[in-house]
Amino acid sequence: MITAKQLWATLYRITQYSKFELKQPDELLMVNKKEKRVIRFVTDKQTVQSLDFLIQKINDNAVSRIGFIPKKIDIYLVNQPVPAGLSDSRVEVHELSKQADLQTMSISKPYQVLSKIKARQSESFYRKRMVSDNIIDRAMIKFTPVTLLLLLINIVIFLFNLALSFNDKTTDFIETGGLSHFNFVHGEYFRVISSMFLHFDFSHLLFNMMSLYIFGKLVEYFYGSLRFIVIYIVSGLFGNLLSLSFETTAFSVGASGAISGLLGALFAYMLVSRRFDKKMLIQTAIGLIIFLLLSNLFSNVNNWAHFGGLFSGFYMGLLLYTYRQSRQYCYMMIAGLFFITILLFMNIFSVKEEHIYNDMTRQAMQEGDFKKAEKISRAVFDKGFEDDETYHLNGLIKSHNISLAEGIAEWKKGLKIYPESPTLNYQMALAMRATDDYKEADKYLKNAEKYIKKQDIKDLKKELKVFGD
Structure with missing residues (x-):
């Protein structure tokens, strides 16, 4: 036997997992405007004559009551058999006498799967939500x-990212698809989508x-x-x-x-x-x-x-x-x-791009984490995003981690690609000064003077003088 709670829970789930809406709560009439279907649950004892009258009533008042002429009408008789002798081909009449019958109703695929979940709320809970006129409440019921x-x-x-044990937000999230202007203008257009899911x-x-x-x-x-x-x-x-x-x-x-x-x-x-x-x-x-x-x-x-x-x-x-x-x-x-x-x-x-990887490398160096700085710098070269500043920073990292000679080799490599780089020329001037090669230091400083402002040169010369002292 189907209880009142089971019936109202079924109405709730039909609303939740299909396009049906409860149109007439007092008559337990549900409509699906998209499919032009009508469902009517009947709890009162029915005869062939009363059912014929009910069907005629639904058809005659369809447009005024539900707004369309239904293509299919299903009538479910609750806790009673279908009367013998019913021959109206316009509708299908079904018997609902046990809970299993509720789960096999032809409503929708989501309903067939999810309606088997046991109803855990009270009858009043389901009834209150089904008879509510609040459109927001009805929307929140729906399965989306x-x-x-x-x-x-x-x-x-x-x-998944948590399992990878991320420990640095900037580096890790950029590597996994975070939104960055620098990466986007360098062809990584997928980031406008991937960043939405991080x-x-x-x-x-x-x-x-x-x-x-x-x-x-x-x-x-x-x-x-x-x-x-x-x-x-x-x-x-x-x-x-x-x-x-x-x-x-x-x-x-x-x-x-x-x-x-x-x-x-x-x-x-x-x-x-x-x-x-x-x-x-x-x-x-x-x-x-x-x-x-x-x-x-x-x-x-x-x-x-x-x-x-x-x-x-x-x-x-x-x-x-x-x-x-x-x-x-x-x-x-x-x-x-x-x-x-x-x-x-x-x-x-x-707009002018900001090399976010160089910024991260520089920040790691300022924090004294040269291992992290080396990892970021290596990633820049792997991606093909290097510029003269990248070579400059990578040379500083090698000078710190290995030797000044390795740093000089890196800066010279950068100058072959960026011969007009004031940063690399100035850095080489400092490096030559550190090795007491004043002639080479002067050559690189003069190269730097060609490409940067006079005020900047004065500052460079001051720094070189301090370095020499």
Whole structure:
């Protein structure tokens, strides 16, 4: 025998794992507008005549009550057999007399798999949520597979990185796909995607995953799974491109740019759908502001990515709405977004780049960690990102770790490729002075004078004089 708790738990799971919505709670009538299907659960004792009347009532009032003419009607008789003699071909009548019958109903594939989970809540819990008129409550009930998949991917990647025992955020996260202007302009375009799935620490991951779970479920419910993932990826990409346009000296990781896009898309939906009152719009705007403020509590916060994601998510929400209203305006909006993207790319590749690897090498040397500095420097050469400053720093590392002769050999190697480098020429002048080869020292210093400002030369000469003393 099926209990009231089991029945309401079934209604809850049908709503959760399919496109069905409870239309008439008092009649236990559920509708699926996309598939044009109707389900009716009947608990009162039925005869052939009463069932015929019920079917006629559903058909006659279909358009006025549910908004469409159903292609398929399923009637489930709870704790009673199907009356003999029913011959109406417009509907299918089924008997539900035990819990196993509830799990075999033809609803959806997710329902067939996940409905077997035991109902752990009370009857009042399921009933209260099913009869609620709050659209947010209904959205949070829904099973949102893409949101859950994104959560799983982010968590798995975090655990994998944790297993690698990362001990240096900057070096390790750049090597595993963090967003860096220098790497991007040198051809590592994948970073605008990979950085969206990396997180600094557990608190960073927890905050973003909580936000993704809440806003992801809402946006996936309102827009659908396909549009949701498009909004998520486009928002993350656009946020990262905006960041690369204005932030060239730092690196960043995290899903907050894409999540900001979900907030923007959610707000756009609330504005254009006209299903929400002014109070709900204000509450959403406040929630958006709180999210942006709380995200600033973490280190290496990328506000450019947040604002870029927020703008693009809102823009995508309006674009998808415009697509249904006017294709012409939709195509104009797409062209506008494409034009903005082109401008961002032009700015990204025109601004002066900051060699982030040289900066990390220099910082490691200042901290006295020459082993780490050597590792970073070696990675620069492996990637083909070396410049004259790289040779300069690598020579200093070899001078410290091995001998001055090894450092001189490295600087000479760099001068063969960058003969006009003032840094390398000046460094060689110092090195020759240290070996008492004043003639060579003077030659390299004169070379350095050709390529740098007079004031800088004065400073160099002062340093050389001090070195000689």
